[in-house]
Each structure stands twice: as structure tokens, then as C-alpha cells.
Amino acid sequence: MREKEPEVVLKIFNENCVTPYLIWNNKTRNELLEFCDVQLNLLRTGDIADMTYGSDFIYTLHKGELIIGSIFVRVYNSEPTFTLENPSEFVNELLAFLSTNDPASRKNTADDVSKITQCIEALSNVVKHNSGLEHLFKGKFRLLTRYLMCPHYEQSVLAVLTTLMANQDCVADIVGMGIIPALLVVSASAQRDARLIIPMALGCLTMVVTHPQVAKEAIQKGKLKKISRLWKQS
16 A cells, blocks of 8 residues: 555545455445544644554454454455465464464464464465465474364365475475374374365375485385375275
């Protein structure tokens, strides 16, 4: 919005709009006008106006939305091919959000689980539809492992891994990050949507073992036989 011409901004403000960057309709427009009227009246009467200059003002329509990096994550997930201004920054913001949450916490509410799921789905979408972002996940696979081990997020994390493992640098970075044991556990014990999750996990394992170092370790520890057995069982 800051980079657009004033005429374009005014046109947007007088229309209804739903994009990953803006949710704007008659309700938000009226709320903004009411807020401005209140502040103007306070200034005219000499009373103390909002000293935060509107920075604490939140639209009712936006209160239930997960906003990360100035992007409405739910809307973005519904339009994953939307052209983002800075995909790299969005990935970093999403990873930062995950790093501040504990997937296994008993304090997580249904709303917390929903927002974390939205965040992971957004990671999958942004990597799938924007090339050259894989390097941003270097050193982050241990973080993804934590979420993979939580049944609520298995499918979402597997979708991210499926895209990333097409990149050999990512596969190399996975070594020693705990992903392989986690994938084996998920492949053998998934209960939620097992028919979908188990083939996804096995597909990820198959891509991982193509890396020479991983393949050597898998042979030495008998993991290839276990993967083969799991494929047959699935």
C-alpha cells in the first residue's frame, strides 16, 4: 500500500478487497471512520486523543486472523499462487513463529493448533510456489522434527518436507537433525489419516536415503529393510 499511488489507494479504500495483504470491506471502512471521528472530536474539545496514533487500533474482522509478516495467513493459504512481495521474508517470519511455539504443550488450545497448522501450510505453499527458498531452511530441520512428532501437524509438516527433499542441499542438511527417526516413527505408528500420512512419510524417507551419507547409515543400521517392509505393509 505504501508504494502505490494515492489515487490507487483511494480506489482500494472505496472498494471491498480480500487479499493476503488486505481484508477490507464496509465493516472495516465504517470502523475506521468511526475511530477517526472520535479522535477528531477529542482534538476539537481539547481532550487527550489516542497517543498511540492508531497503532493499537484493531478491526473487528481482523481479530481472529493469524497475521505473520503483514500477511493474512488464512487468505494466503486459500490463494497459494498469489505473488508475494518478499517470499524470503515471509518464510523467515513463519519459521520464527514456529520457533516461539511448543507443539507438544498441553496449554495449546484448539485455536493455537489451528494457527500453527495454518503457519505450516503456508510454509508448504510458499516453498512450492516460489523457487529458490530452500536455503532458508538450513539448520531448521530439527525445528520441523518437533512438529512432525506431534500428530496434529504430521500431514502439514510432511507436505513441507516433500517439497524440500527435492533439493539435495536440504537432504544433506537433514542428516543428524532427527528427521529420519521421526519419519520412521510416523510411518510405523500414524493413526490420524494413516492412509494419507504413511505414504507421504515413506515417500520422504525414500528421497532421503538417496543421499550417500544417509544411504550408508541406513544400510549399516538396517533401516533400508525397515523402509522396504513399511512400503509393503502400506
